[in-house]
Amino acid sequence: MRLIISNSSQEPIYEQISKQIKNLIIRGELSEGEALPSIRGLAQELQISVITTKRAYEELEREGFIETVPGKGSFVSSQNKELLKEKRIKMIEEKMGEIVAEGKSLGVSLEELEEMLKLLYEEEV
Amino acid sequence: MSNILEIRNLRKQYDKFSLKDISFSLERGYIMGFIGPNGAGKSTTIKLIMNLIKRDSGEIKVFGLDNIKNEKEIKEKIGFVYDENYFYEHLSILEMKRIIAPFYKHWDDGTFKKYIKDFNLPPSRKIKDLSKGMKMKFSLALALSHRAELIIMDEPTSGLDPVFRIEMLEILQSLIQDERVSVFFSTHITTDLEKIADYITFINDGSIVFSRPKDDILESFALIKGGKELLDKDTRKEFLAIKENSFGFEALTDNTDRIKKIFKNEVIIERPTLEDIMVYTVRGEIKCLDSY
Amino acid sequence: MLRLILKDILIQKKTLLTAFIYGFFAIYVFGVKYYTNGGFVAGAVAIGYLFITYAVSYDDKNNCHIALNSLPVKRIEVVLAKYLSVVLFGCIGIFTMIIDGFLAELFGFAMPKNYVAINNVLMVFGVLLVMYSIYYPLYFRFGAVKMNIVNVFLFMTIIVLPKALGEFILNHENNPLIKEVLNFIRNSPKSVIQILSFAAVALISLISIGTSTRIYKSKDF
Known part of the structure; x- marks a missing residue:
């Protein structure tokens, strides 16, 4: 399991953690039923506050990615692959929504946005 | 969840300074940083918790018990580290330990020896011949060797080199792996807290500015x-x-x-x-x- | 509390050697020269004084009160321990003088009869308790450093007082009050005088303990 925390990022640390774990689950690197490090253990390893890791886990739990069994720890919950994909697509949709809003506020046309997207899509392999 | 430390409407009046009605609490299993400029009231608050000075009014509860009525019981489970050396300077580390140890019911000599070794402390050296950092390490070793559940520290990192400061933060974090243990420490070096503190209480001119989870702040x-x-x-x-x-x-x-x-x-x-x-x-x- | 008393010894193991040597000095000055058993009392009291003075000055030197009162102890225990260690240091003084006296005899010095009499032993405790009943409340209020001069003065007074008092009484034997007191002492059985002295010392000690406790309890460190 790989987790990299950036202290200089604008993104709050709990979000960095939950996002990275989410991606690990979606990509199948963390499989169903697998145990996650304990909240306190993870905080110690990453040298961050217990509250931060707790919040990350709570978020993952709320979104149904993990389950916490009191006294035993947290585990990757059984995932519906289709549902997972849907979730990811929804995330993309949300981000696109932001792009559209930003584009509109700057007066960028749909064609221009499409062009930009096309360029980026082809660029990134 | 239970509060390991609870302070309500605490007041202490001095000629030129007063602690004005301060309130905050700390949950079991967490680290709280107590920050503020020099003279803001950090040491006064800590001394009030330790009953080293008398409060004028208000309430201090440690482990859910009044800190004066149940003084002995409470102090049995408190580990204290102060900014200065208040031990007998002419004694050696071992001699001082021999005086302190019998006071605690749950003194664990194995743990003490382990810390002395980990911290590279020379057991037979006199306290007055120790460097500031070594004195601090010795204090910390004493504080951690009687199964304390609340570690109270007043400016423990001031005057320490960064390497040991990080080492100390790691120790504190390993302590709270046991969910019964909390750490309350005052400092004006806030970078120490930026990393590991769960809660920050900020005091300025005798009043609490805020006491909240660090992430929220x-x-x-x-x-x-x-x-x-x-x-x-x-x-x-x-x-x-x-x-x-x-x-x-x-x-x-x-x-x-x-x-x-x-x-x-x-x-x-x-x-x-x-x-x-x-x-x-x-x-x-x-x-x-x-x-x- | 026993730990607090033990602490008072552990912080000054070296004083034991000083006491041992001082004992001979006391025997020589008070005992051999004047051939009285005052050497025993004076020596034991002085040794007690030595220990107590060191104990309080070490306590105050690094403001060890802060460390002590952060341990699981109550302030009243700190105060009581100080009074009990007076008794303990009195014992150390007495034992040192007994050993030193024994050794002095072994080396051929003529020791006074009744060198170690029960009266002398009681006298040591009485003198130390009265002395420190005056000293401790002031010490707890003002600290050891400010009390240094008072301490020396007190010690000198205790040493000089009996002789001065004796002379004073001899010179004023006709004073009606003194006459009355002397008559009472002469006519009462020894046991009554002993009980009365004992009660007086106990009363003074108790009042002093009460005062010290009140002062120390309200102290801000």
């Missing part, structure tokens, strides 16, 4: 940077404190959304450090009082 405040032309009588009011130089301004806010609405893209919004928040708040208040 760092998220709710923002550092705003922009050109001076943006500042006028009205916009100035939007900030908690402003620092100006000849090229622009930097200011602290706790309402980022509102600032975004007013200044749109004309300002840079950054995440502040605890030090930023502390410095701006202290200066801001002083400015209001017109005494600086």
Whole structure:
């Protein structure tokens, strides 16, 4: 399991953690039923506050990615692959929504946005 | 969840300084940093918790018990580390340990020996011949060797080199792996807390400015940077404190959304450090009082 | 509390050697020269004084009260321990003088009869308790450093007082009050005088303990 925390990022640390774990689950690197490090253990390893890791886990739990069994720890919950994909697509949709809003506020046309997207899509392999 | 430390409406009046009605609490299993400038009341608060000075009014509960009525019981489970050496200087580390150990029912000599070894402390050296860092390590070893559940420290990291400061933070974090243990420590070196503290209590001029989870604090405040032309009588009011130089301004806010609405893209919004928040708040208040 | 008393010894193991040597000095000055058993009392009291003075000055030197009162102890225990260690240091003084006296005899010095009499032993405790009943409340209020001069003065007074008092009484034997007191002492059985002295010392000690406790309890460190 790989987790990299950036202290200089604008993104709050709990979000960095939950996002990275989410991606690990979606990509199948963390499989169903697998145990996650304990909240306190993870905080110690990453040298961050217990509250931060707790919040990350709570978020993952709320979104149904993990389950916490009191006294035993947290585990990757059984995932519906289709549902997972849907979730990811929804995330993309949300981000696109932001792009559209930003584009509109700057007066960028749909064609221009499409062009930009096309360029980026082809660029990134 | 149970509070390991609870302070309510605590007051202490001195001639030139007073602790004004302070309240905050700390949950079991967490680390709380107690920050504030020198003379803000950090040591006074800690001394009141330890019943080294008498409170004028208010309530202090440790492990749910009154800190004066149940003084002995409570201190059995408190590990203390102070900013200065209050042990017998002419004694060696071992001699001092032999005096302290019998006071605690749950003294664990194995743990003490382990820390002495880990910290590279020479057991037969006299306390007066130890460096400041070594004295601190010795204090810490004593504080951690009787199965204390609340570790109270007054400026433990001041005067320590960064390497040991990090080592100490690691020790504190390993302590709270046991969910029964909490750590309460005062410091003016906020970078130590930026990493591991779960809660931050900020005291200034004898009053608590805030006592909240560190993440909340760092998220709710923002550092705003922009050109001076943006500042006028009205916009100035939007900030908690402003620092100006000849090229622009930097200011602290706790309402980022509102600032975004007013200044749109004309300002840079950054995440502040605890030090930023502390410095701006202290200066801001002083400015209001017109005494600086 | 026993730990607090033990602490008072552990912080000054070296004083034991000083006491041992001082004992001979006391025997020589008070005992051999004047051939009285005052050497025993004076020596034991002085040794007690030595230990107590060191104990309080070490306590105050690094403000060890802060460390002590952060341990699981109550302030009243700190105070009581100080009074009990007076008794303990009195014992150490007495034992040192007994050993030193024994050794002095072994080396051929003529020791006074009744060198170690029960009266002398009681006298040591009585003198130390009265002395420190005066000293401790002031010490707990003002600290060891400010009390240094008072301490020396007190010690000298205790040493000089009996002789001065004796002379004073001899010179004023006709004073009606003194006459009355002397008559009472002469006519009462020894046991009554002993009980009365004992009660007086106990009363003084108790009042002093009460005062010290009140002062120390309200102290801010």
